[in-house]
Amino acid sequence: MSGSNMGDWFGTGSRGPGQGRPGAGLWEAMDQLRGMFEQKVGPTRMGRGDVRAAVLALLAEKPMHGYQIIQEIDERSGGSWKPSPGSVYPTLQLLTDEGLVSAEESNGRKTYSLTDEGRQEAEATGDRSAPWETPGSKEGARAALPKAGIDLAQAVAQVGRTGSADQVSQAVDVLDEARRKLYSILAQD
Numbered sequence: 001m002s003g004s005n006m007g008d009w010f011g012t013g014s015r016g017p018g019q020g021r022p023g024a025g026l027w028e029a030m031d032q033l034r035g036m037f038e039q040k041v042g043p044t045r046m047g048r049g050d051v052r053a054a055v056l057a058l059l060a061e062k063p064m065h066g067y068q069i070i071q072e073i074d075e076r077s078g079g080s081w082k083p084s085p086g087s088v089y090p091t092l093q094l095l096t097d098e099g100l101v102s103a104e105e106s107n108g109r110k111t112y113s114l115t116d117e118g119r120q121e122a123e124a125t126g127d128r129s130a131p132w133e134t135p136g137s138k139e140g141a142r143a144a145l146p147k148a149g150i151d152l153a154q155a156v157a158q159v160g161r162t163g164s165a166d167q168v169s170q171a172v173d174v175l176d177e178a179r180r181k182l183y184s185i186l187a188q189d
Helices: 024-040 048-061 066-076 085-097 116-124 140-162 165-187
Strands: 101-106 109-114
Touching: 048 066, 048 085, 048 109, 048 116, 066 085, 066 109, 085 101, 085 109, 109 116, 140 165
Parallel strands: none
Antiparallel strands: 101 109
16 A cells, blocks of 8 residues: 555546546545455355254244344354355254244244253253354454455545545555554464
8 A cells, every 4th residue: 555556546646547536546446445355255155054053052042933043143143144044944844843943823923942852952062152153154253354344445535535644644654554464463374
């Protein structure tokens, strides 16, 4: 981000797409950054065993209907894993067939809860992490990285649009330092 191209980022350079429009180059850079994150971060595909474990873990907390289970997994995984109805509902049916889950219908909607056997099964696996917390899934910090990058890009854009020349210079220094720190994190391995 440092160097002679910095003027182009804020649309003040004499060449490139930012010419004539303040901040246009920065907005294009933000769009490019957002596009990179959106391409690389998407829903994680988990196995049927993970769906089963997630359903048991959630139902151990309270009875839920299928849509609530899907939404809860999505929320707890930070948006990195949203199982499809095509994986959750067959899993619920299988757990019902196994006698681990019971379904009660009310107002056209089935609410699922654990049976005594299901509660024992959930407690037996209770010492393991929930599937949305496993190191192999894109959860927690990994899911937060794209959002943090986009939030940072938006702050940079705001400084570029409304900051004074001194504030822009300070922002460049902060970004250069952040870039160096990020690479030093990777170098630790």
